[in-house]
Amino acid sequence: MTHLPFIDAALIERFLRAQGFRHPATHKNYAGILCNFNSFLTDHGATTSPDISILKQWLKEHSLKWQAHILYHRTFLIERYVRWLHDHGMIASNPFAELHRQYGPRTTPIVRALVSEDSDADLQNQRRLPRFGSFLGVVMDQHIAHMRVHGYRYRTEEQRLLRFDRFLQCHPELAGLTLAELVEHWSQEEPSPYHLFEARRAGRMVSKAMHRIDQQVPVLPIGDGVARSARQQQRSAYLYTDDEIQRILHAALLYPSPKASWRPVTLFTMLVLAYCAGLRGGEVARLMLGDVDLREQTLEIRETKFFKNRRLPAARQTR
Known part of the structure; x- marks a missing residue:
C-alpha cells in the first residue's frame, strides 16, 4: 500500500510545534489523537488525500x-491538521474546505449532520443558500438597508427575514402565492405559537416594505x-433567593x-458582575480590561442597547 505523505510521526511533531501550545500535556494528548487519525486513514486505504467519505467513517466510528x-x-x-497539510502542499485536497463551501462556515453542525442516522438529509438542511436569493429576497434586502439608513441596527429582524427567505428558496413551487399565503405556509412548517408569531411578524415587515x-x-x-400566545409559551x-445565589x-x-x-x-467573576452590577450577558462577555477603572472603581459599558454607553460604579461586593 502506498502511504499518504502525512502518515509520519515526525510530521505530526512539526505541526504541533507550529501551534505553540502552552501546556506541555496538550502536545502529548494531541499527538495521540493525530496518530490515531493517521492509523485510521491507513487502515481504510487512503493513499492520496483524505476525502469526505473517509472523514465521515472516522466521525461515525x-x-x-x-x-x-x-x-x-x-x-x-x-x-487544523488537515488544513495545515494542505497549506504546505502535502495533500492535494482538504475535505473540510469542501464541506464548508457547501454547508457553511461552522464545523459543529456539519459534524452533527455527518454522524446522524440520515446524514444526507441533514447535510442538505445545512446547505448554504445565497443571501436573500428567493423571489422576495430583493424586497427584504432593500427593506433592511432602508431601516439601517434610518439608524436601526435591525439585526434580529434581519435574521428573521433570512429564515423566511431560506424557506422560500427551499420551496420555489410557492412562488405564485400571495404574501399572506406564503406566511401561512411557513408558519405551518413548525406548528407552535412562537413560530406563528415570528412568521406573522416577518410577513408584516415584508408587506410594509412592499x-x-x-x-x-x-x-x-x-x-x-x-x-x-407566543409570550405565554416563553x-x-x-427570582433567585439569596441562598440560591450563594449556591x-x-x-x-x-x-x-x-x-x-x-x-x-x-x-465566578462574570456571575458576580451580572448580579451586582445588573449587566446583561452580552455586556459581561464584551468587557475588556480597559473598561475597568480600578482607581475610580467604575465599569465602562460600551455600545449596549439603543447604541448607548454607560458608566457604572463597581458595587462593593465586586471589588
Whole structure:
C-alpha cells in the first residue's frame, strides 16, 4: 500500500510545534489523537488525500465512544491538521474546505449532520443558500438597508427575514402565492405559537416594505392573540433567593476545569458582575480590561442597547 505523505510521526511533531501550545500535556494528548487519525486513514486505504467519505467513517466510528462535545473538540484539531497539510502542499485536497463551501462556515453542525442516522438529509438542511436569493429576497434586502439608513441596527429582524427567505428558496413551487399565503405556509412548517408569531411578524415587515413601494399592497396584520400566545409559551421570570445565589457562585468556583485553572474564577467573576452590577450577558462577555477603572472603581459599558454607553460604579461586593 502506498502511504499518504502525512502518515509520519515526525510530521505530526512539526505541526504541533507550529501551534505553540502552552501546556506541555496538550502536545502529548494531541499527538495521540493525530496518530490515531493517521492509523485510521491507513487502515481504510487512503493513499492520496483524505476525502469526505473517509472523514465521515472516522466521525461515525468515534461518535460511538466519545461524547458529542469531545467529538467536536477533536474534530477541530483534525481540521487544523488537515488544513495545515494542505497549506504546505502535502495533500492535494482538504475535505473540510469542501464541506464548508457547501454547508457553511461552522464545523459543529456539519459534524452533527455527518454522524446522524440520515446524514444526507441533514447535510442538505445545512446547505448554504445565497443571501436573500428567493423571489422576495430583493424586497427584504432593500427593506433592511432602508431601516439601517434610518439608524436601526435591525439585526434580529434581519435574521428573521433570512429564515423566511431560506424557506422560500427551499420551496420555489410557492412562488405564485400571495404574501399572506406564503406566511401561512411557513408558519405551518413548525406548528407552535412562537413560530406563528415570528412568521406573522416577518410577513408584516415584508408587506410594509412592499406597501412603501406600492400603496395598493395591504399591510398584513399579526392577528389578535398571536403575540399573547407566543409570550405565554416563553419562560416566565424567576427570582433567585439569596441562598440560591450563594449556591450558584459556589458551583462556579468548583467548576471542573483541570486544564484551565482560571476558568472557575472567570465564571465566578462574570456571575458576580451580572448580579451586582445588573449587566446583561452580552455586556459581561464584551468587557475588556480597559473598561475597568480600578482607581475610580467604575465599569465602562460600551455600545449596549439603543447604541448607548454607560458608566457604572463597581458595587462593593465586586471589588
